[in-house]
Amino acid sequence: MYNISLITGDGIGPEISESAISILETINDRFMLKFTIDKLEAGDRVLNKTGHALPTETISSIKKSTACLKAPVGESASDVIVFLRQKLNLYANVRPIKSYPNMSALKNNVDFVIVRENTEDLYMGNEFYINDDAAIAIRLVSKIASKKIATYACNIAKSRNILNKVTCVHKSNVMRKTDGLFVKTCEEISRSHNNIKFESMYVDACAMNIIRNPEKFDVIVTTNMFGDILSDEAAQISGSLGIAPSANIGDKYALFEPIHGAAFDIAGKKIANPVSIMLSTKMMLDWISTKYDDREAVFVAQRLENVIYETVQKNIKTKDIGGNYTTVEFTKEVINRI
Numbered sequence: 001m002y003n004i005s006l007i008t009g010d011g012i013g014p015e016i017s018e019s020a021i022s023i024l025e026t027i028n029d030r031f032m033l034k035f036t037i038d039k040l041e042a043g044d045r046v047l048n049k050t051g052h053a054l055p056t057e058t059i060s061s062i063k064k065s066t067a068c069l070k071a072p073v074g075e076s077a078s079d080v081i082v083f084l085r086q087k088l089n090l091y092a093n094v095r096p097i098k099s100y101p102n103m104s105a106l107k108n109n110v111d112f113v114i115v116r117e118n119t120e121d122l123y124m125g126n127e128f129y130i131n132d133d134a135a136i137a138i139r140l141v142s143k144i145a146s147k148k149i150a151t152y153a154c155n156i157a158k159s160r161n162i163l164n165k166v167t168c169v170h171k172s173n174v175m176r177k178t179d180g181l182f183v184k185t186c187e188e189i190s191r192s193h194n195n196i197k198f199e200s201m202y203v204d205a206c207a208m209n210i211i212r213n214p215e216k217f218d219v220i221v222t223t224n225m226f227g228d229i230l231s232d233e234a235a236q237i238s239g240s241l242g243i244a245p246s247a248n249i250g251d252k253y254a255l256f257e258p259i260h261g262a263a264f265d266i267a268g269k270k271i272a273n274p275v276s277i278m279l280s281t282k283m284m285l286d287w288i289s290t291k292y293d294d295r296e297a298v299f300v301a302q303r304l305e306n307v308i309y310e311t312v313q314k315n316i317k318t319k320d321i322g323g324n325y326t327t328v329e330f331t332k333e334v335i336n337r338i
């Protein structure tokens with residue numbers, strides 16, 4: 001029995017969380033794999049109620065659970081997710097970018113992974129006002145964190161076994177010390193991995209190449225802020241932000257979430273695409289299968305991905321990807337196929 005802590009979030013968060021709950025309940029009914037779900041509060045609603053976006057009970061429940069599934073939170077996102085990434089040392093943010101059928105996407109046949117360092121860089125919140133008219137931010141890039149993320153990226157490239165290539169994305173021609181250290185460390189680590197090809201690319205060139213020839217990428221490894229920005233771009237060229245999942249992985253804890261935000265503009269309209277949280281659930285099953293050597297979890301993860309693919313292939317889609325199914329209708333279609 002695995003205990004899943006679920007942050008239901010803000011905006012479209014509660015709507016897509018219901019889809020994730022239905023998927024886990026269906027797995028409970030139809031497979032040997034069993035889950036309990038513990039709904040937790042975090043984000044704007046609890047902030048307005050209590051003055052804290054991330055209650056201490058939520059953190060301790062996550063620590064006690066097998067894994068955390070998280071829907072997007074709103075304005076208080078950085079008080080929740082950035083804090084959790086640091087507090088739980090979820091150092092690797094893994095963002096698969098993959099084409100699905102029947103998308104009005106800019107590019108088809110896209111299949112690469114962005115591995116983003118998740119604990120350092122400008123997102124640590126080290127910002128200060130110098131005076132009323134100027135503020136300063138401090139950027140940390142450490143050798144130890146760079147080594148860990150580079151190792152993680154090389155291992156993903158090896159396990160994918162497609163191009164066996166790691167592209168280190170940086171801006172070391174301008175940020176010579178921080179990004180200089182990052183790219184040098186990534187290169188050193190890649191050399192210690194047999195059969196991994198290493199290339200380095202400036203972030204502006206990478207932003208262009210994601211649009212021009214995304215098929216040339218296999219695994220991108222990059223720092224926190226560049227990874228954040230590039231993954232929204234990459235998700236959009238392959239279809240929609242609404243289909244893009246992610247994993248935040250540490251040595252002890254793991255948290256899975258859509259890459260998109262709370263999308264307040266479509267909240268309550270019943271049109272949110274739940275594929276992002278369904279594929280995040282799939283990533284969670286994959287992680288459980290490795291961590292607990294659970295073969296049933298591998299099988300169910302693959303089954304879930306296949307049925308999402310089949311559903312979209314049959315032109316059953318939400319509005320963002322050119323269909324007219326509601327969140328609930330789409331979820332039912334996926335469940336019927338599981």
Ligand code: ATP
Pocket residue numbers: 012077241242243259260261262263264265266271272273274276320
């Ligand atoms: P954040 O900065 O928190 O990542 P954001 O302001 O970049 O958030 P998102 O909430 O990620 O914006 O959404 C950007 C747009 O993408 C939304 O306005 C919405 O139209 C669309 N979108 C995002 N997620 C989904 C989804 N699951 N289904 C349908 N459309 C989505």
